[in-house]
Every structure is written in structure tokens, then in C-alpha cells.
Amino acid sequence: MRVPISWLHEHVVPELGLRELAFRLAMTGTEVDRIHHHGVDAVEHFVVGRVLTCEQHPDADRLKVCSVDVGAGEPQPIVCGAKNVAAGQTVAVARPGSVMPDGTKLKASKLRGVMSNGMICSEDELSLASDRAGGIYVFDAEHAPGTPLADVLPISDEVLELEITPNRPDCLGVYGVAREAHAATGAPLGPPPWQEDPGSAGPVDPALASVTVETERCLRFTARVFEDVTIAPSPLWLRARLLAAGQRPINNVVDITNYAMLLTGQPLHAFDLDRVAGGTLTVRDARAGETLTTLDGVERTLDPDVVLIEDADGPTSMAGVMGGERSEVEATTTRVLLEVATWDGPNINRTMAKFNLRSEAGARNEKGLAPEQALEAQAVATRLMLELTGAKLAPGTIDVGAATTETPTLRLRDARVTRLLGAPVERAESRRVLEALGFGVAETGEGLEVTVPSFRRNDVTREADVIEEVARLSALDTLPSTLPENRTLAAARLTPYQRGRRRAEDALVGLGLSEVAGWSFTNVETLAKLRVPDLPHVELLNPMSVAQAILRPTILGSLLDVAAHNVAHGAGELALFESAPVYKPGGEDGLADEHHALAALLHGPVAPGDWRSGAAPAADFFAVKGVLEHVLATLRVAVTYAPAEDAWPFLHPGRSAAVSAGEVRVGFVGEVHPAVAAAWDLPHTAAVFAVDLGKVLAAAPEVTTYADLTSFPSLRLDLAVVLDEAVPAARVLEVVRAAGGNRLADARVFDVYSGEQVGEGKRSLALHLEFRAADQTLTDADVQPARDKVVKKLASELGGELRG
């Protein structure tokens, strides 16, 4: 909302500088985006001039050399290119030093060899018109040469650009802003500009015009008929005001509707009554498939949720949003039907969204205006129609669905104000604020009874809303900072899951991995690149781009994206992880099935180059598995690994494993399939893991229970067993654990050998066994039976032979 200060000052004159006023408005709830200067600057250089002589320029056909009386001193030579310049005219002169609306500063200069000490201005050069149709501006009235131009023309103004919150459509009118400024500064507020209505109530001769309303979405429809209208340009003051407010002048009738809207916040629409077929208007819901060509020249197909206005020949306007071409006011119009109506806000909002069509009228109507405002706008517009267009007003006002909305009253309890804000506000102060804002106020024992004005009816409906009005205008700036006094809550701390997640992330950071934050969005092409084109996923109805059309069902794509980005920017070795959600269809209540993924990617050497040992080995399956094992061990979660085969098509089928905690599969670990790595242009093997962190942490103990591991030492022994190389290490350990008895505390593989000494197709696993008893120091003899049983079972179950 652009509010020219000169316009605001017609209704309220705060005794504050412009910046102080803007600050005060901002601190009471009306945000000021910026203050901008409209029109010319350095106004002291603009004066009224009289053209004394006007001669042809000696060297330029299109230029004239004028001698212009500018008041004090000698007449000044000014070169002018306008066709309409002539001796005897009273004109607007910009003298050297003037600053034009586009910011350029005028200097005395020679034009084709002739000195020019200034410029004779056209209207657009003074920001009084949006185009240069008329040549230089020539005064009708007499003004003495040298008169400051700003005294006789509105050539310079400051404009407040306000950001009006959606609950305050009353501030989408200058008078509403004036009321705010009045409440915020205490400066007196002038009477409402609609106080005197030249029009009258009562029926309008149906032979002139008639209106039928057939939809509940039109809350009120008023119309007045004007005859003998003369369409012409608006007077300069009106055009200047519209331009400063950001509205282009069209002609007097259209300008009047815009002016009344900008002043009252209530949109109006002018029909050329002679082009309203049958002189009748019907307001109704559109029929499915009906079409209407709006003023912007676009033909639109309507549906029953759109309200239209039609005449005897069919639809003419999209109600509340935009008029139609057919009955628009034009140069030949002589009879005008002026419509001011109140519409169902949400319906207007839907209609604009549906057609991607915004208008100043729609932007106000969608907020849901008060029916009372319709006649206020009629009053303002009627006065101007009579003054500026030579029109005669037909008696009466068509008024369908006239406002009968009752006036709600709310209580404002002093105690409640204190309780909600944490600081008291004097009742007299509340009263002052509310009255300044247009509320009716009466004293009661416990506080005030407040009557809400019509223009705030949608916004202020509860006591809390009234308290907000009091707070913003008289309590916020002095509100103390306190902390709640009577805490009754339990101590706050992270949940076990949240602590576990931090622990896991910190473990990865400790291992030298860097966290990344990928996009939740991805696309089906990425799934195809991952060789899982049919992976179920959640699709967006209105993505911003095809690249971000679905939610990621796997975190791998974004990790690969980040890897590819960094490789493309010169990074060879990468150790990345992400800790973030993934989304699958089929969650509860029609929502997504979301889980928190923890995933890592290693690519290239697993460590930076080292001066003693040279380059580190490249990341592979075991490198990333080591990282995962470290994290899981940190969390005290025991898992098993089983060959993944082809469960995850984006993984190397021979170098990937499913990870399970007990019976629950929690994720995968493996090398990325070479075809997938190639699709992301990764030069090295990429090794990854991804686990569902919720499932992992569900397997983590919240509290660990003491075991005596220190009273007696454990006994360690090593075995080397030669087996078929197809026997998985995990199977070997399973057999060892089953055979080792309850004193076997730990069993691990610490070396693997394959080669000539063990024979083709075989390998030797070196096993480390640790025995422990809670009540004694074990001797070799004590564990001999267990050892024998292990050896025997390895032989009988797996064909293993003890080596050496």
C-alpha cells in the first residue's frame, strides 16, 4: 500500500518527521517497507515562467529558442523541442540544479550551439502524467513568473510504502492508515471523507437500471446511476495523487473509482450503462464451462465456484476481481452505473488463485470487507462524479442485501490484560487506544465493554484480539523481560533417541567424516540412475522444478549428488555423511512413511596423503564397513551382516551386505555399483552405508548393567583354522560361539590367509578367543575342554582343520 504523505496529511498531520512517523507506525504494527520520493527533487529550482519570445533554432528544425521570464533577474534563454510551445504561455520551468524524477540533475548547456539555461517541462517530466501526449504543460490560470512551482503544482511528494498484514484490509485505504497514524501518534484525525453523501437512499427508477442477486456470495450490492457524464482526463491534482499512489490515470470516471478505492479501501466498478444490455445486471454463480473475456483480454472458462455479473446478453464481469470488456467505460460513455459491492472473501481468493489473476480490487475483496463500506465508497465517488464529470445523479441507490450485520461487543477485563501481557495497562489508556482506533468503549466493573467497528469485524472477535490492540499501541515498548515464575514442569533433556543420534553423528565426525545436508527433493531420473526406477515414492502435486518433483525415498541419491559436486570441484577423497529423513509412501493417516537415515559415503583414499606411509588405500567395502562398525560399537548395537546379493540394485552385488539388528533389517553397507558411480562421474570406488537410525537406536541399551570384568583376568588363546574359502567368517564365529561354552567371552577373526600353504580354494582364518570366569582365574587346563570342543565342531560342521 503506497500512501503519499500529502494525501495522508489531508486526514491527519502527525507532528513527527517522516522517519519518526515511519518508525512509530512500524513499532505499532504497520510495517514500512521503505519511504520513497515521488516526483522531482531540489524543488527550489522549479518555478513558474512566462514565454516572452519563441524563435526557430538557427541550426535545428525541431527546436525553438525561447526567452523566458522566470521572475527575478534577466529573462533566460531556454531551448525547447515541444511542438506546442508559444510566446505568451505560462509554463513550468526547471532551472539548472533541478533534479528530475529519474534522478538526473539539470545543467545549463548548449543545444546545437545555443545556450539553454533550463527546461520547459512537460507533465510526465514533472510526474504529473504517465506519458507525453500533451507536449509541455501550459497553465490555464495566471501565476506570476518566479512563483515556486511546488506552490501551484503537486510536483514532489514522499510516499510511505506500507506492508499491510492480511487481517487489516481497513489499512488498504488512506483513511484507514490515517486512523492508525492518529492512534499511534495522538495527532487529531479529520472527519471521514464519506461523512457527507450527496446521494440518497431509496429505489432507483427500474427503467434506468435494475439488479438481481442470485448468490449468497454477494453480501451486498449497491449501485448508483449517473447521467450526462462527460469522459475527460482527470484534473491534475487527481492524476498526481493517483500517480504518487502507483496507479496510472485513465479517465475521470475510472480515476474516480480508483481514487475512492485508495481512500476507503473499498473497490468500485463503473459500467457504461448504455452498454449494459437491457439495463439489468444479475449476480450469480457461473455455470460450468461458461466463458468470460476479462479486461486483460483473456478468455476464461468458469466453474460454479466463480461469481459473475451478467446483463441481458450474458456475462460481463468476474465479480469482485475484474470487469469485462463489453461494458467498460470508454470515451463516448455518457451514462454510468457505479457498482460497489461486498463479496465473500475466501471465494474471491479462490477465484484469483484459480485464474492466476490478481487485481487491486480482488486483493481487497479477498480479505472480506464490511458491507457498511459499500455506501462509504459510494459517497466519496458520488461527490467526485458530480464535481468532476458534470454528471447528474439519478435519485436513489440500488441496494441489494443491505447490511444488517449486528455490532458485536466484547469485554476487556483489566485482570486479563495483566495476566496475558505480564504487565498492567491503565484502564484509561486502554480506553484512549480503543477509541482512537474507532472502537466504542463503555466502563464496566471489571474493565471495559468494547464495541467493534464494522471495518474491524472480521479481525477483532475475542478478548485476546482487543488486548492485542491495547498491547501494540501502549504496552509493547515498555514490556518487561521476565521468566515464568511458577515452573511446574519436569527437567528438560534430550530423549535417548536424540542423544543417540548426536552420539552417532559425533562418532562419524570423530572418524573424519563431514556432514552434508542434501535436498529432501529428488526426481525419478535420479531413481533410474540408481537402477531403482520403480522405487515407490511420494510425488509433489506442484513441484518448483522437474528436478525436485518427488521426495527422496533413499538418501543415496543426495549423497552421490554431493560427492559429484565436490569431485567436479577438484576433491579427490571424500568422507561424507548425512543424518536426515527419507520419505516413502504409505504412512499413517495418508501421510508419508518417514524415517531418519544415517548414511555415509567414502570415495578415494580413506585418509589424506601421509609423508611416512604415502597414499592411504582407496575406500572399499571394508573401509566403509569399519566406519559403520565403529558407529554401531559406539552405540553398543550388535548387528549381523549377510550378503545383500541384489537386494539393492545400486550396490555392487558381490560387495554389499544387509545389516540387521536381531531380526530387524536396519540398512545396508557396500560398494556403489560401478554403473551407478559412473552415472555420477565418480572416478573412484564409492563405498556407502545407510541405516534407519530409529531402528538402530531401538536396539541400543538405554542403561548398561554392571558386569565384573576386573576381579579376575581373562584367558586368551588363538587358533588358526583352514576352511573352504566359501565359508563366511560369520558362520565360523557362530560355530565357535556355540561350541565355546558360557566362559567364551569374545571370539574374533584377526587374520586371513589364502595361498599355497593352505591350498587351492581354501583359506586360513586366525581366530582370537577370550575366556573369562566371574569367580576364578582360568588356566589353560580350565579351557582345554572348550577349546577341544571348538576344534571338533569346526571340523565336523565346517570341515575346518587346525593349522600348525
Next chain:
Amino acid sequence: MQVLERIDELRSEAEQAVAAATDTAALEELRVRFLGRKAELPNLLRGVAQLEPAVRGQVGKAANQARQAVEALIEERVGALGTSELDAQLLADRVDVTLPGSPARPVGRLHLLTATRREIEDVFLGLGFSVVEGPEVDSVVNNFDKLNHDPAHPARSLSDTFYVSEDVVLRTHTSPMQVRSMELQPPPIAIIVPGRVYRRDSDATHTPQFHQVEGLWIDEDVTLADLKGVLLAFSRAIFGPDREVRLRPHFFPFTEPSVEVDVSCFQCGGTGALPRTGARCNLCKGTGWLEILGSGMVDPNVLAGVQANDYDPERWQGFAFGMGIERIAMLKHGFPDLRQLYDNDRRFLGQFG
């Protein structure tokens, strides 16, 4: 007494030799020569028994004293020479301490968003707020309706909000967790809700995905002044002990009264001008204040709309706020373009966390 003379002779011979020895190896040789199994002095001592009783004691004593003296002398000399030899050895073992540690270990870091999020979480944990999280794909009912959004509220439009279906959206704020949490837990309640949120916006200061922290405190007597106090404590913890906050009236559908909260600029100390040059502060654009979040007293309609628990708005009241983690990080670290957070270029990420 020939024997006694011999003992003296041996002793002074040994003393001279030990004094002349230059390294511990030579001393070991001298130990063998004078005190070893075949050396003369111990043999004299062993032969004492064969001497006549009259001289036995005298000779034995002298020989023993001589042996002990030589032994002590050698020990002392070994100690002295050993120390200097070790010193020499250690000097010879000197390394170039300016070479890098080995093996080289990469340094991992948290993403700036996670680091900032944790920082915020820790401050509010200290202020008594528990941390809860919730779904990012949520219903229109939770995201808008129960938060008192007008049916025509522009945020609902397809141009602002990502829809999965007519009734399901990507949450546009963490606020739906206000309602979800109140339906799970009776009052009083004090929570923050960090998490990802989504809006259809993309430029240097907006990304379609970003992160918020929602706050909610409901009790019988939690006031707007308490909101100011809590956010003042937060601002000082995050931006420095000298910060002040101010409340500016605003409009949000789910709070009443609604305020935007500004914190005094930490770069210019709230003056709007840089201390040394006096130039206009670029961070706060000369205003002295930085907008950090939106907040207010929870709207009675939101409380009354809680289904599972009784949050009677006549009895229970409190505040809610929502801040952008990206914005806090951007203000604090001064990077110009939000999108860098999601480019994940390690040259950018490595500077933080």
C-alpha cells in the same frame, strides 16, 4: 704387611683407571678387571681365610673397604657417563618436529545447520524446553486449519505451499507440532521443535527447503513478558551478553497478540553505525536491530482446538515462536547466499561446525 700395601696399590690403580675412563663400556671393562671373578682384589678377599688369624681381620677389612670404594666409584662414574651418553643419544635421535603428524587423520565436521541447531537446542534445554520432532509431510488440517489459518490465507495457495494431495502438504512451518504435541501431552508443556520445512520460494535468502525451530510454552501464567524474557535469554546466549530484544506488533494466524522479535545488532552494538569508521552498518542496514523470529501468545482458537487434552483457553495460556535456523546461522556467520548450505561444497562447509 705386603698384602695391605698391595690392596692400597690396587685401589689407587683402580681409582686412576676409573677416573680416566671415558665411556660406560670402559667402566664395564674396569669392573671386570678390578672386581670380576678373576680379579685380584676379590681373590684377596676370598683368600683371607688362609691368612694367620692375627692379620685376617685387618686384611679382610682393608680388602672389603677397597672393593666397596672401587665399586662405588664405578657406579658413580657410570651414572655420570650414562647420563651424558643418554643425552648424546637423545640428541642424535632428534626429529624434525615441524613435519606433520602421522598417520594424517582427516578432520570431520558437523554441517553448519546441525551445529547451529544443536546450539539452539542446548540453549532452550537450559531454559527448560524439551526437544520434540514430528513429520514433515503433514495434513492441511494440522498445518493450517488447527493453527487458525483463514480458509483464504494466501500461504495455503499452490504457489506458496507444496501439496502431496488435496489434504496433505509438506509442512510450511514446524508449528503443526504445537497441536500434535498438545494432543499427546496435557498442560503444562514447554517444547521446542527443530526440523525441516518447505515453501515454494528460491533466491539468495530463501530455499524451498529450510529449517525452523518452533517453541511453545503453555502453563497457567505464562505471559508475553515471559516470551520477551525467554527470547532475551536466548539472544544473549547466541549473539552475546550485551544484546537487547524488542517486540514489534505483527500478524500471525495462530498467535494473538502477535509480535516480531528483533535483537540488537551485534556488529554495531545496536547503534546502526560501525564503531571505527562510523559507516552505516551493513548487517542491520543502519537500523541497529535484526529481525530474528515471529512469535506471540498462542491464539485461544488453537488451544480450544486441541482434541485429546483439555487446554481451556480461559485457564491455560502461553507463547509460541518460530525461528529459521538458516537465518540465525546466516546472521552469525555472515555468508551471503543461503543456497550455499545445500550446495555442500566442502570448501564452504569446512569453515563451520
